[in-house]
Amino acid sequence: MTARLRRWLVAIVACAAMVGLHAYSGEFPNEHVSRASVGTPAALYDATVTVNSYAIGQVLYNDTLFQGRSGVIYLAVNITIANPRGERSVNWQVGGEANGRTFAANDLLDMPQPGFRITQDVVFELDPADLAGFTVSFLHRATIYAYDPKIVVDLGITAERADELLAADRYATVTTVKATPEVIR
Amino acid sequence: MSARGRQWLGTAAIVAMVLALTTAWAGWLNARSSPHYQQAGPGAFADPVPEGSMPIRLASLTATPVLLTDRDQVPSAAGTVWVVALLEYQPPPDGSFCMVDLVAVDGRRWSTVSVLEYTGERGHEADCLAKPGEREPVAELLYQVPEDVVDELAGLASSSTGYRGLNPYWVLTPPG
Known part of the structure; x- marks a missing residue:
């Protein structure tokens, strides 16, 4: 073996080891994206998440409070998170994306304890122009991953569908449901 | 060579x-x-936090379908039972707190139920905030779990798993 070849070999092994360590330590926020559709359960960590439905309106009624601003609409996405047997994780992040912009949800997710499922609404405040193509994402961020698993659910709102929704419900009141745990039978 | x-x-x-x-x-x-866990002796005092916090003893662990308070009888949700954990603790001079989950033998864990989930009061405090000599160092924590896991409960363990070391987390075990 020539000296040059040996040096290259050592360098390649060292680089591979460093890349491996770096990926394992989770310092890079890499994500592994899986796609799901409305009504289809998708596995994330020890739980499954299902986007059940969505609703829009210019007024949001949340428990005891009405709120609304002109120029924006509220998109309430109804989801169910089920945790049949696994560990309860609080490392979930929920967000939205449309037209290259990202949206934060108004509230944090309620995570079910083992043996329970929780159905709740996740609310986004957005420009009506961002309704078409809106996707909801669920990310489990933890140092145990080299690639954090992420579920992206396309709500299936085409431009035509967005026009229909805005024409029908733009000035509606979106009433969110209170998250209530139910035991999984 | x-x-x-x-x-x-x-x-x-x-x-x-x-x-x-x-x-x-x-x-x-x-x-x-x-994190790895180690079962404490039945009814024995142990510190659930590996870094050291406060010795706690699980005096009893009781499952019941109805929670009695001074104002109400609160049935558990369908398919679930209440689990009442009675703790005795030995507070340090500056006091401490207890954040412990109910754990099953397979590692599943449930966190405490908020006092907002029911009306009325129970006989004991729902925290471990007493300093030495202030009040009786006894607390009662409430959990709600699926009814089919009652026979699989191991005890109470620290709800924090942020400790980065090799010492075990003690699981507080009920007597008997």
């Missing part, structure tokens, strides 16, 4: 060293991020 043999030997030594360091580092990271 020939010059080529020494080169091969040196290369092999470097590769072995890199692999050993990689394996050791990955193993250390895995051990640090994987």
